[in-house]
Amino acid sequence: xxxxxxxxxxxxxxxxxxxxxxxxxxxxxxxxxxxxxxxxxxxxxxxxxxxxxxxxxxxxxxxxxxxxxxxxxxxxxxxxxxxxxxxxxxxxxxxxxxxxxxxxxxxxxxxxxxxxxxxxxxxxxxxxxxxxxxxxxxxxxxxxxxxxxxxxxxxxxxxxxxxxxxxxxxxxxxxxxxxxxxxxxxxxxxxxxxxxxxxxxxxxxxxxxxxxxxxxxxxxxxxxxxxxxxxxxxxxxxxxxxxxxxxxxxxxxxxxxxxxxxxxxxxxxxxxxxxxxxxxxxxxxxxxxxxxxxxxxxxxxxxxxxxxxxxxxxxxxxxxxxxxxxxxxxxxxxxxxxxxxxxxxxxxxxxxxxxxxxxxxxxxxxxxxxxxxxxxxxxxxxxxxxxxxxxxxxxxxxxxxxxxxxxxxxxxxxxxxxxxxxxxxxxxxxxxxxxxxxxxxxxxxxxxxxxxxxxxxxxxxxxxxxxxxxxxxxxxxxxxxxxxxxxxxxxxxxxxxxxxxxxxxxxxxxxxxxxxxxxxxxxxxxxxxxxxxxxxxxxxxxxxxxxxxxxxxxxxxxxxxxxxxxxxxxxxxxxxxxxxxxxxxxxxxxxxxxxxxxxxxxxxxxxxxxxxxxxxxxxxxxxxxxxxxxxxxxxxxxxxxxxxxxxxxxxxxxxxxxxxxxxxxxxxxxxxxxxxxxxxxxxxxxx
Numbered sequence: 001x002x003x004x005x006x007x008x009x010x011x012x013x014x015x016x017x018x019x020x021x022x023x024x025x026x027x028x029x030x031x032x033x034x035x036x037x038x039x040x041x042x043x044x045x046x047x048x049x050x051x052x053x054x055x056x057x058x059x060x061x062x063x064x065x066x067x068x069x070x071x072x073x074x075x076x077x078x079x080x081x082x083x084x085x086x087x088x089x090x091x092x093x094x095x096x097x098x099x100x101x102x103x104x105x106x107x108x109x110x111x112x113x114x115x116x117x118x119x120x121x122x123x124x125x126x127x128x129x130x131x132x133x134x135x136x137x138x139x140x141x142x143x144x145x146x147x148x149x150x151x152x153x154x155x156x157x158x159x160x161x162x163x164x165x166x167x168x169x170x171x172x173x174x175x176x177x178x179x180x181x182x183x184x185x186x187x188x189x190x191x192x193x194x195x196x197x198x199x200x201x202x203x204x205x206x207x208x209x210x211x212x213x214x215x216x217x218x219x220x221x222x223x224x225x226x227x228x229x230x231x232x233x234x235x236x237x238x239x240x241x242x243x244x245x246x247x248x249x250x251x252x253x254x255x256x257x258x259x260x261x262x263x264x265x266x267x268x269x270x271x272x273x274x275x276x277x278x279x280x281x282x283x284x285x286x287x288x289x290x291x292x293x294x295x296x297x298x299x300x301x302x303x304x305x306x307x308x309x310x311x312x313x314x315x316x317x318x319x320x321x322x323x324x325x326x327x328x329x330x331x332x333x334x335x336x337x338x339x340x341x342x343x344x345x346x347x348x349x350x351x352x353x354x355x356x357x358x359x360x361x362x363x364x365x366x367x368x369x370x371x372x373x374x375x376x377x378x379x380x381x382x383x384x385x386x387x388x389x390x391x392x393x394x395x396x397x398x399x400x401x402x403x404x405x406x407x408x409x410x411x412x413x414x415x416x417x418x419x420x421x422x423x424x425x426x427x428x429x430x431x432x433x434x435x436x437x438x439x440x441x442x443x444x445x446x447x448x449x450x451x452x453x454x455x456x457x458x459x460x461x462x463x464x465x466x467x468x469x470x471x472x473x474x475x476x477x478x479x480x481x482x483x484x485x486x487x488x489x490x491x492x493x494x495x496x497x498x499x500x501x502x503x504x505x506x507x508x509x510x511x512x513x514x515x516x517x518x519x520x521x522x523x524x525x526x527x528x529x530x531x532x533x534x535x536x537x538x539x540x541x542x543x544x545x546x547x548x549x550x551x552x553x554x555x556x557x558x559x560x561x562x563x564x565x566x567x568x569x570x571x572x573x574x575x576x577x578x579x580x581x582x583x584x585x586x587x588x589x590x591x592x593x594x595x596x597x598x599x600x601x602x603x604x605x606x607x608x609x610x611x612x613x614x615x616x617x618x619x620x621x622x623x624x625x626x627x628x629x630x631x632x633x634x635x636x637x638x639x640x641x642x643x644x645x646x647x648x649x650x651x652x653x654x655x656x657x658x659x660x661x662x663x664x665x666x667x668x669x670x671x672x673x674x675x676x677x678x679x680x681x682x683x684x685x686x687x
Contacts, residue, residue, distance in 0.1 A: 010157075011053035012061065012082045018048050019067040019074065028073075031063045035079060038064060057086040057157060058114065085115040087158030094151060094165040099141045100242045101171050107136040109162050113155045121151045141169050172242035173198035179234060179250035184226050185257030186317045187343020193220035194247050196238045203239045208232050225343075227317045228254050257343045258296045258315070265290040265300075266429050267369025268438045268451060269354045270466075277452070279466040279484075281305060283356070284451050286440035287369045288429075290350060292341065302337060302354065306446015311337055319343040324357070333358035339367070348433055369438075372430030373411050385454070385461040387487045389420060396469075396483035397421050405454075405461060413437050413456075419467060421477040425450055439465060444473055448482075454489060463489045508572040509584045517586050532572055 014029060029050050030038035044050040044065075055061060060083040064076040092110035099105040111117060111134070121131035124147055128136070138145050146169045151162045177195035184190045196202060196219070206216025209232050213221065216236070223230055233249040270277055270284035285304035292298045296315040301308045307330055313321040319341035324334050339352040348371040355364040387401030403417030403425065415437075416426045425441045435457040441450045452465035464486055471482030571584045 010055050010057060010084060011051055012055060012063070012084070013049065013051040014063055014065070014080070015049040016065050016077060021067065021069070021074075023069040024067045024074075025069050026067070028066050028068055029063065030066070030076065031061050033059060033061065035062045035081075038062070055084045057084045059084055083114065085155065085157045086113055088113045088117045088153040088155050088160050090153065090160055090162055093163045094136075094149065096166040096168070098168045098170060098241075099138075101142055101169055102140055105138045105141050105145070105167055107138075107149055107151075107165050107167075109134050109151050109153070111153045111160070113153075113157075115155045115157065117153050117155045119151055119153055121149065123147055123149055138167065141167065143169050143171065145169060170199045170240065170242040171197070173202055173238040173240050173245040175238065175245050175247045178248045179221075179236065181251040181253070183253040183255050184223075185255050185260055185343060185345065186227050187225055187257055187319055189344070190223045190226055190230075190252060191220060192223075192234050192236075192250055192252075194236050194238065195219070196245065198238075198240055198245075199242065201240065204236055205239075206234060206236045208234055223252075225318060226252075226254060230254060256294065257319075257345070258292065259294040261341060261343070261345055261348070261371070262292050262294050264372040264430060265292065265350045265369040266372065266432075266438055267350065267367060268440060268453065269365040269367035270451065271363065271365045277464070277466060277486075279449075279451055279468070281447065281449055281468055281470075283363050283365050284449065284466075285354070285365075286438060286451075287311075287337075287350070287354075287367060288440075290339075290369060292350075298339075302335065303440055303442065304335075304354075305332075306442045309335070313339070315339065315341055317343075333361075337367075370432030370434065370436060373433045384491065385415075385417070386490045387419065387465060387467075388490060390485040390487060393483065393485050395479060395481040396485050397477065397479070401467075401487070405456070407431065407456070415439065415454075419450065421469065421479060423469075423475075431456065436463075443468075444470060444475075447473075452489075460491045461489050462491075465489060508570060510568050510570045511584055511586060512568045513586050534570055534572075 016027070018024075019027075024046075026046050027044045027048065027050075029042045029044050029052065031040050031052060032038040042050060042052060052061075052063070060081055062079055062081050064079045066076050067074040088111045090109060090111045092108070094107040094109050097105045097107065107121070109119070119132050119134055121128045121136045123145075136149065136151070146167055148164045148166055150164050153160050153162070174197045175194055176197050177193075179192040179194055182190050182192070192206070194204075202219075204217055204219055206213045206221040208230075215221075219236075221234065221236070231252055231254045233251050235249050236247045238245045238247075265287070266289060267287050268284070269287065270279045272278050282305055285302060288301045288303055288308070290298055290300035290311075292315070296317075298311075298313055298315060298321075300311040302311050302325055307327070309325045309327060311323060311325055313323045315321045320339070322336065322338045325337055326334050328334070334357045336355040336357055337352065338355075339350050341350050342348070350367070350369040352367045353364050354367055356362055385403040385405055387403065389396065389398050389400070397420030399420045401417065401419040403415050406414040406416075408414075411431050412428060413431050414426075414428045416424075418424055423443055425439075425443075427439060427441060429437050429439075431437050434455075436453055436455050439450060439452055439454055443449055447470040448468045450465055450467045452463055454461055454463040454465075467483075467485045467487055469479060469482050469484075471480060473479070473482070
């Protein structure tokens with residue numbers, strides 16, 4: 001009996017019963033692809049089993065065995081058949097999947113085989129427990145399930161591995177940072193933004209209320225030049241393949257920018273050439289006291305050519321306005337004034353232009369004005385400012401002009417002084433936040449001017465002034481050809497008044513001055529006395545007064561040289577009288593007394609001094625009944641005089657007159673005292 005016992009991939013093992021003949025020499029194994037048609041043979045020798053290998057998978061083979069002896073063969077045995085099994089063949093590979101987090105993903109494979117197949121799925125290199133079917137389902141996917149999947153298919157003939165299929169997990173968008181409510185002034189800028197997590201790419205869309213914003217397609221939304229129409233609630237939607245997230249609302253509040261920017265603006269306009277001022281009398285002037293209200297209304301004065309013109313209007317929500325200024329009353333063509341207020345508040349300025357509307361002589365001059373500050377960026381006090389002559393200029397002065405700048409605690413600057421041709425200049429204007437002031441003085445009946453920006457930054461005057469004097473003038477110093485000079489501002493010697501102390505009872509004052517400062521003392525008594533300035537060790541000045549007329553008050557004067565740091569200086573006097581009083585003033589920048597004078601009269605008191613051009617005049621006076629000043633003058637080249645302090649009980653007072661570089665050689669003070677029969681006056685020139 002002949003049988004197939006075992007089949008392996010590509011081989012078949014055969015076995016048969018031995019022949020009973022004693023003459024059998026061996027056995028032959030015959031096989032082929034058709035029944036009874038054996039095209040292949042193998043000699044099994046005397047063995048009764050044999051393994052045929054090298055068979056083609058999938059083919060059906062027919063086997064038979066015969067016994068052979070010398071010169072003879074037996075008939076074929078019974079025939080057996082066997083189909084050679086095939087390894088699995090994948091007909092459909094698993095496909096990559098994209099799944100939304102939380103959903104299910106499924107991979108499937110198709111394969112053929114002639115014998116049963118076995119499946120094993122892998123996540124990377126890790127076999128998945130229980131994943132032994134042709135289909136793999138991954139329920140509730142998360143980021144941890146993302147990766148590369150494959151399957152191994154095997155049967156008795158071998159195994160095959162599928163291609164890799166990727167599982168990509170898409171996380172839906174989530175808002176991790178919400179937009180924040182904001183407030184902005186009209187004309188300002190606003191930035192809303194969101195931050196998101198999830199799987200990109202994302203699609204953003206911003207909404208104003210329920211209206212989509214055409215430009216709002218990014219994570220950040222910027223709004224520029226906002227107005228009241230932009231007020232409302234803003235939110236964003238974020239979308240990806242997994243879904244959509246909506247942010248919280250963020251309110252935008254539009255504030256009244258005019259309320260924040262309201263105030264007085266002052267500035268200049270003039271033409272330029274190559275970026276430099278090109279100032280001329282007909283085209284250069286000042287925008288003065290342009291008061292902007294909380295609703296955008298404004299009123300101002302335009303100064304040009306010796307005239308001033310009213311200007312009123314209403315600024316738009318973006319800070320713009322254009323108005324026509326009539327000059328018909330002066331027989332001149334009208335002006336067009338264009339203004340732009342920086343609504344962001346960053347510069348605190350008004351810019352724009354002033355234009356002449358005449359077709360025969362058109363011109364346009366840029367304009368810049370700064371907001372007056374309520375907090376002075378420079379210390380209150382006096383600043384000496386020199387206007388040296390322009391280098392190389394001809395037919396013009398060769399000496400300095402001299403201006404005193406007085407700053408007050410409320411940010412108001414007063415300028416008063418003289419140009420080098422003895423023309424007086426004066427102006428009162430607020431200082432800007434940057435510490436600058438616009439100087440505009442129309443001169444010579446509107447035929448000339450002095451114009452330019454002065455900076456007090458660092459407490460030192462700086463800047464350039466254009467000074468135009470027309471030809472043919474006879475007033476002041478003679479310069480018949482006229483001139484246009486550009487003067488570079490410089491600082492003059494600066495005397496600073498630091499302390500004022502008055503005492504009408506104790507008759508003694510103690511002051512601890514700063515190093516290098518000078519003390520000036522006045523005493524008003526009704527008897528001959530001595531005024532002493534001492535630090536307890538050294539006596540700097542001791543001066544005995546001379547009574548002017550019996551019963552009149554007298555004034556005695558003393559001045560310390562240079563004070564020692566931290567040393568207390570006592571000013572006192574000897575003498576008596578019910579109306580006795582003492583005054584002490586501390587100055588810096590003073591080295592001593594250059595000259596002094598005393599005088600008395602029943603109504604008018606005067607003092608004449610020879611002075612240098614960098615002196616400061618300090619005056620003291622008094623009488624027993626009290627007084628007030630009705631006039632005062634300093635000739636030639638009077639700069640300024642101002643009452644500094646007055647004691648209403650004792651009637652003692654003092655004022656400062658600062659002269660820096662005026663160059664005069666004689667000074668005359670004249671003061672009329674009202675309500676008093678007698679009085680006395682002391683004048684000091686401090687160097």
